[in-house]
Amino acid sequence: MNFHAMKAIYVFEMARTFRTIVQSIVSPVISTCLYFVVFGTAIGSRIEQVDGVAYGSFIVPGLIMLSVLMQSLTNAAFGIYFPKFMGTMYELMSAPVSPFEAVIGYVGAAATKSLMIGLIILGTAHLFVPIQILHPVWMISFLILTCVSFAMFGFIIGIWAKNFEQLNLIPMLIITPLVFLGGSFYSIDMLPPVWQKISLFNPVVYLVSGFRWSFFGSADVAVAVSLGAVGGFMLLCLGVIWWIFKTGYRLKA
Amino acid sequence: MAFKNAAEQRSVCTILADPFPAPSAFLERSMAPILSIRNLRKSYDDGAEALKGISLDIEEGEVIALLGPNGAGKTTLISTICGLVRPTAGSVTVKGFDIIDDYREVRALIGLVPQEIMLESFQKVKDAFHHSRGLFNKPRDQARVDSLLKKLSLWDKRDSQNMTLSGGMRRRVMIGKALSHEPRILFLDEPTAGVDVELRKEMWDIVSELKNDGVTIILTTHYIEEAEAIAERVGVINGGELLLMEDKDTLMRKMGSKTLRIDLQESIEAIPAALAEYELTLEGGGETLLYTYDSTEERTGITRLLASVNTSGLRIRDVQTSQSSLEDIFVNLVRD
Numbered sequence: 001m002n003f004h005a006m007k008a009i010y011v012f013e014m015a016r017t018f019r020t021i022v023q024s025i026v027s028p029v030i031s032t033c034l035y036f037v038v039f040g041t042a043i044g045s046r047i048e049q050v051d052g053v054a055y056g057s058f059i060v061p062g063l064i065m066l067s068v069l070m071q072s073l074t075n076a077a078f079g080i081y082f083p084k085f086m087g088t089m090y091e092l093m094s095a096p097v098s099p100f101e102a103v104i105g106y107v108g109a110a111a112t113k114s115l116m117i118g119l120i121i122l123g124t125a126h127l128f129v130p131i132q133i134l135h136p137v138w139m140i141s142f143l144i145l146t147c148v149s150f151a152m153f154g155f156i157i158g159i160w161a162k163n164f165e166q167l168n169l170i171p172m173l174i175i176t177p178l179v180f181l182g183g184s185f186y187s188i189d190m191l192p193p194v195w196q197k198i199s200l201f202n203p204v205v206y207l208v209s210g211f212r213w214s215f216f217g218s219a220d221v222a223v224a225v226s227l228g229a230v231g232g233f234m235l236l237c238l239g240v241i242w243w244i245f246k247t248g249y250r251l252k253a
Numbered sequence: 254m255a256f257k258n259a260a261e262q263r264s265v266c267t268i269l270a271d272p273f274p275a276p277s278a279f280l281e282r283s284m285a286p287i288l289s290i291r292n293l294r295k296s297y298d299d300g301a302e303a304l305k306g307i308s309l310d311i312e313e314g315e316v317i318a319l320l321g322p323n324g325a326g327k328t329t330l331i332s333t334i335c336g337l338v339r340p341t342a343g344s345v346t347v348k349g350f351d352i353i354d355d356y357r358e359v360r361a362l363i364g365l366v367p368q369e370i371m372l373e374s375f376q377k378v379k380d381a382f383h384h385s386r387g388l389f390n391k392p393r394d395q396a397r398v399d400s401l402l403k404k405l406s407l408w409d410k411r412d413s414q415n416m417t418l419s420g421g422m423r424r425r426v427m428i429g430k431a432l433s434h435e436p437r438i439l440f441l442d443e444p445t446a447g448v449d450v451e452l453r454k455e456m457w458d459i460v461s462e463l464k465n466d467g468v469t470i471i472l473t474t475h476y477i478e479e480a481e482a483i484a485e486r487v488g489v490i491n492g493g494e495l496l497l498m499e500d501k502d503t504l505m506r507k508m509g510s511k512t513l514r515i516d517l518q519e520s521i522e523a524i525p526a527a528l529a530e531y532e533l534t535l536e537g538g539g540e541t542l543l544y545t546y547d548s549t550e551e552r553t554g555i556t557r558l559l560a561s562v563n564t565s566g567l568r569i570r571d572v573q574t575s576q577s578s579l580e581d582i583f584v585n586l587v588r589d
């Protein structure tokens with residue numbers, strides 16, 4: 001194992017995070033505060049409790065997921081796309097680094113960053129609304145699993161993208177709608193029956209549901225199903241990354 | 254028993270099999286090439302062939318220059334050895350390790366300086382060196398990085414971000430990154446393209462210093478002058494083929510040869526018997542005799558040849574001599 005390489009990639013990526021601290025960490029925190037002001041306080045005060053939880057508290061897990069998902073995705077995608085775009089990728093490709101080690105470095109850094117953001121948002125939310133966490137270990141596990149699997153997905157997008165437009169395409173056109181329709185701001189019980197069925201095809205529903213269960217003990221779908229869905233998604237991403245490095249897809253001539 | 258590399262392992266095996274090997278067995282071992290390329294091919298999906306079966310052996314400590322026009326396949330060759338391009342067929346071994354099966358061992362031995370300057374804009378120079386060293390699985394070594402920074406005259410710029418440096422400085426950072434993990438083979442892809450005369454001389458000094466440290470250096474260049482100045486062997490690549498690979502001295506000797514061209518008044522069918530002792534060639538539809546001689550020798554044989562031509566009854570219209578240069582050899586090879 002090339003531990004020095006994993007560390008070098010990780011340190012470099014984390015340095016990028018701290019170099020752009022405002023953009024990386026402050027801005028997601030500010031936008032989350034805005035959500036709390038608008039949804040939690042202004043509108044939330046007129047919404048009745050959901051599953052016995054005040055609306056302001058109810059949206060906390062969904063909001064954390066929303067940011068963590070997008071941050072994992074875009075960070076990992078940019079992290080690997082930029083060296084490709086700038087040409088500095090040659091060094092990684094000519095170094096004695098296995099695909100597995102490269103993924104640990106890049107995905108590890110992107111996941112660390114979004115985990116940090118997730119915890120900061122949780123802390124910020126605590127200032128606005130009362131929060132109880134029934135299953136803290138599961139909460140952290142869900143959070144880490146989501147950070148890692150979506151960082152892997154972002155890594156794949158970063159390798160696949162040929163230009164900046166493609167780089168933004170999937171996060172903007174697919175992930176944003178999925179997240180908003182994934183029950184971040186509501187329980188899918190609140191939807192008409194047809195839409196409840198359709199929602200079950202949205203993978204983000206399982207994420208948010210499982211994560212919310214770790215807070216309040218109530219969920220839209222069974223927790224085991226949520227866990228299976230996230231785990232399955234992670235394995236799928238791992239398989240695609242393995243294939244990318246095996247074939248040199250968009251990396252080698 | 255621990256072996257440093259596969260080649261050593263093999264040679265030890267042969268020694269064990271034969272307890273009293275002939276001296277040549279030892280000789281062979283010490284002469285085992287550090288880089289061995291066998292029938293290397295690269296073709297793309299659209300059918301374009303970038304490498305058409307290149308074979309080449311390079312000894313440890315050699316400085317090799319690969320000459321060739323743009324698109325000749327020089328960069329493809331280097332990129333394939335370094336793992337950036339997947340070969341279609343053929344094999345490459347470094348110290349007996351296969352570039353694909355044993356990529357970790359191979360790449361640890363190799364440093365690459367690509368043609369284009371590609372650096373992380375916001376990274377500091379010293380961090381870039383540490384980063385490269387880490388990628389090649391070497392522990393952090395402040396002293397080593399510091400001495401490299403000094404050697405490449407980058408010490409004063411160690412805390413500057415890459416993007417604030419001048420073009421020449423950036424190129425030095427590229428070289429420093431490639432050297433940060435102490436490679437035994439260094440590939441320099443057109444190290445002096447677009448570089449001013451002063452920096453070019455500096456690059457040559459760096460190369461000769463590395464050579465003194467025993468590093469094998471393979472560089473590509475457009476400039477024949479560069480190949481002459483620093484290389485020990487010169488290869489010419491064109492159209493994906495290695496057209497020539499020779500000691501620079503042999504090439505220089507060829508350059509020392511001159512050609513005497515004798516244009517005749519009337520064309521002849523064959524070279525007259527009286528001139529058979531000279532190695533002449535008949536050209537231009539029988540109107541021109543060509544005589545190649547070494548201008549550095551004391552006796553060039555010209556006087557005797559001209560006398561013989563006279564007595565054989567041929568009438569001379571014109572006489573001229575020309576010197577072949579590495580440039581001519583190169584142009585002739587590339588044109589064919």
